[in-house]
Amino acid sequence: MATINRQILLVSRPQAEPSVDNFKLVETPLPELADGQVLVRNHYLSLDPYMRGRMSEAKSYAQPQPLNEVMIGGTVGEVVASKNAHFAVGDKVVGMGGWQEFQLVDGNQRGVLQKVDTTHVPLSAYLGAVGMPGVTGWYGLTQIIAPKAGETVVVSAASGAVGGAVGQLAKARGCRAVGLAGGQEKCDYVVKELGFDACIDYKQHKDLKSLSMALKEACPNGIDGYFENVGGMILDAVMMRANAFSRIAMCGMIAGYNGEPIPMQYPQLILVNRMKVEGFIVSEHMELWPQALKELGTAVATGKLKYRETVSQGIASAPEAFLGLLKGKNFGKQLVKLV
Amino acid sequence: MATINRQILLVSRPQAEPSVDNFKLVETPLPELADGQVLVRNHYLSLDPYMRGRMSEAKSYAQPQPLNEVMIGGTVGEVVASKNAHFAVGDKVVGMGGWQEFQLVDGNQRGVLQKVDTTHVPLSAYLGAVGMPGVTGWYGLTQIIAPKAGETVVVSAASGAVGGAVGQLAKARGCRAVGLAGGQEKCDYVVKELGFDACIDYKQHKDLKSLSMALKEACPNGIDGYFENVGGMILDAVMMRANAFSRIAMCGMIAGYNGEPIPMQYPQLILVNRMKVEGFIVSEHMELWPQALKELGTAVATGKLKYRETVSQGIASAPEAFLGLLKGKNFGKQLVKLV
Numbered sequence: 309m310a311t312i313n314r315q316i317l318l319v320s321r322p323q324a325e326p327s328v329d330n331f332k333l334v335e336t337p338l339p340e341l342a343d344g345q346v347l348v349r350n351h352y353l354s355l356d357p358y359m360r361g362r363m364s365e366a367k368s369y370a371q372p373q374p375l376n377e378v379m380i381g382g383t384v385g386e387v388v389a390s391k392n393a394h395f396a397v398g399d400k401v402v403g404m405g406g407w408q409e410f411q412l413v414d415g416n417q418r419g420v421l422q423k424v425d426t427t428h429v430p431l432s433a434y435l436g437a438v439g440m441p442g443v444t445g446w447y448g449l450t451q452i453i454a455p456k457a458g459e460t461v462v463v464s465a466a467s468g469a470v471g472g473a474v475g476q477l478a479k480a481r482g483c484r485a486v487g488l489a490g491g492q493e494k495c496d497y498v499v500k501e502l503g504f505d506a507c508i509d510y511k512q513h514k515d516l517k518s519l520s521m522a523l524k525e526a527c528p529n530g531i532d533g534y535f536e537n538v539g540g541m542i543l544d545a546v547m548m549r550a551n552a553f554s555r556i557a558m559c560g561m562i563a564g565y566n567g568e569p570i571p572m573q574y575p576q577l578i579l580v581n582r583m584k585v586e587g588f589i590v591s592e593h594m595e596l597w598p599q600a601l602k603e604l605g606t607a608v609a610t611g612k613l614k615y616r617e618t619v620s621q622g623i624a625s626a627p628e629a630f631l632g633l634l635k636g637k638n639f640g641k642q643l644v645k646l647v
Numbered sequence: 648m649a650t651i652n653r654q655i656l657l658v659s660r661p662q663a664e665p666s667v668d669n670f671k672l673v674e675t676p677l678p679e680l681a682d683g684q685v686l687v688r689n690h691y692l693s694l695d696p697y698m699r700g701r702m703s704e705a706k707s708y709a710q711p712q713p714l715n716e717v718m719i720g721g722t723v724g725e726v727v728a729s730k731n732a733h734f735a736v737g738d739k740v741v742g743m744g745g746w747q748e749f750q751l752v753d754g755n756q757r758g759v760l761q762k763v764d765t766t767h768v769p770l771s772a773y774l775g776a777v778g779m780p781g782v783t784g785w786y787g788l789t790q791i792i793a794p795k796a797g798e799t800v801v802v803s804a805a806s807g808a809v810g811g812a813v814g815q816l817a818k819a820r821g822c823r824a825v826g827l828a829g830g831q832e833k834c835d836y837v838v839k840e841l842g843f844d845a846c847i848d849y850k851q852h853k854d855l856k857s858l859s860m861a862l863k864e865a866c867p868n869g870i871d872g873y874f875e876n877v878g879g880m881i882l883d884a885v886m887m888r889a890n891a892f893s894r895i896a897m898c899g900m901i902a903g904y905n906g907e908p909i910p911m912q913y914p915q916l917i918l919v920n921r922m923k924v925e926g927f928i929v930s931e932h933m934e935l936w937p938q939a940l941k942e943l944g945t946a947v948a949t950g951k952l953k954y955r956e957t958v959s960q961g962i963a964s965a966p967e968a969f970l971g972l973l974k975g976k977n978f979g980k981q982l983v984k985l986v
Contacts (some may be wrong), residue, residue, distance in 0.1 A: 367892070367919070368919050369919055369920070369921065396911065477976070539914065539915065543914065552708070558914075558917050559887045559918070560916045560918065561914070561915045561918055561964065563748055564915050569912070570914065570915065571910035571911060571912050571913075571914070572910060572911040572914040573908070573910050574910075575878065575897075575900070575909065575910070575911040576878065576900045576903050576909065578924055578925070578926040579896050579897045579898070579900055579926035580706070580707050580708055580926070581708070581924075581926065581927070582708065582926045582927055582928055582931070583926055584923065584924070584925045584926075585917055585924040585925070586917070586921075586922070586923045586924070587917040587918035587919070587920065587922055587923075589921055592921070
């Protein structure tokens, strides 16, 4: 039985770009279990763009990550000790375990741990396609874009955990799915493995006109729905090709996460095209998670929803892997393997 | 019986700011009535910001106004001759008569003329509070902003035909109504006559910070709904004070009508605040006009919905009056009196 928990704390806030110095690895003794508590050995830690927001103190939808505490993060793992009748040793669970090898939680606190079935779905998928990123894609697509068959749906960061789900779910609804990704390898994957109709390597387009022309070619009938993970020039280019009554689901704007200005150049297009632009946070719509997870779980189990993972090894690798994620160095869902 | 119709044609398109030279007054003989036709003497011509868009060839929601034809525009008037059983001499009607003294129409064409009752509502009001501008305000407020009692609703161009309706309808729904208008006189009118809770003279605020601070003061509980007629810096300032789950109804962006850049500086606020930003064109929602007109007509007839008119005299005055409207020189609904 392990007695030491290795954890990563946020110890300072980035001024612009974050660095590994914002984080610190510490070793903490594991306490004895009290009644009702459950000890989970985290197998995988999920790294997600939203964490960049939590590192800053700027006003946002969530409280900032407190300094000198374990970084927030989704985890999947296995119960290794339990003084709670609802959880048995060996149970596989998903939760918000944070950047650490073990989590000790009150198993009676509602929703803190969810048991998951790994018969047909791999444990790590509960952090990706059948977890928060998958539900995020599902929500923005089905609740905001709400596409009809035959419409064209575009998504940025298309090879990522969220973007990949958006495009595949759109295809399943009879839409044309067009991705934007960084680099030919990712674009090839998006089209050949995920089944998108087209994918644009945004790195090949240095200005708005060029990117807008590429979108015109990839979307001959214009754009009816756009799932936004990036912001900046990509958003402007999409808006220039947006159809009347098109919908934009605003999920992330990673282009501005370090404080870069990312103005929307032509907001008048919202009026001219009678567009709807709507921001959302998936954790505010928990009532829809069961419906979303059912579709996503079935699609993964039957091989209809594909995904890729980039896995870094060991808790100490998390800061470096996270910085890479913010620069698009990962390919698909970024995970840290802890056992 | 008059035999000459004086008309104003669009004869050239503006490069940036429009001028009176874009228009030309012509005299045209009135033809004999054919069977089914109705001759209307237009009493008032409505001047509206949307006409600026029609003067340009740029892609928009409507076809450009063709050159060398009578300018498009809403009118109210009286039937002076009729070869149509549905219309009698003396009937008061509203229609899209254009910038001219008479209109000769096929009375059988559905919706081309609507008879109106001037017992309790003045004829000119059917071009303003009980017409397209009133319905525009009603639609954006009730269908997009959809405010709850106690919420704060902000509207730009608050002393205008649309803005005045938005604020008064918001007040009737138990909201705090805050206007933005140009100059102290308009602001006084908005608060003292229309009953808004506050009105900000945007001309007193030359930068974003100053305007944003003024909004903070006028909206101590933040902003839940914004009805946008203007765009540019005002939109940015409102977004900086927007609450979580706030809604923006995009109706007009007069700040950019001459091609000025009007970027939205902080689109990430849409995400951070989970906002909904939606553009609309009221003529695409005809199914709701009867409901809107019923509320608006009753409110005007009972003195609960107030408005002001700026009336220029004679068809020849229309171009100058229109250019003044675009610069905010009017006070309330801009009309041209034709008889």
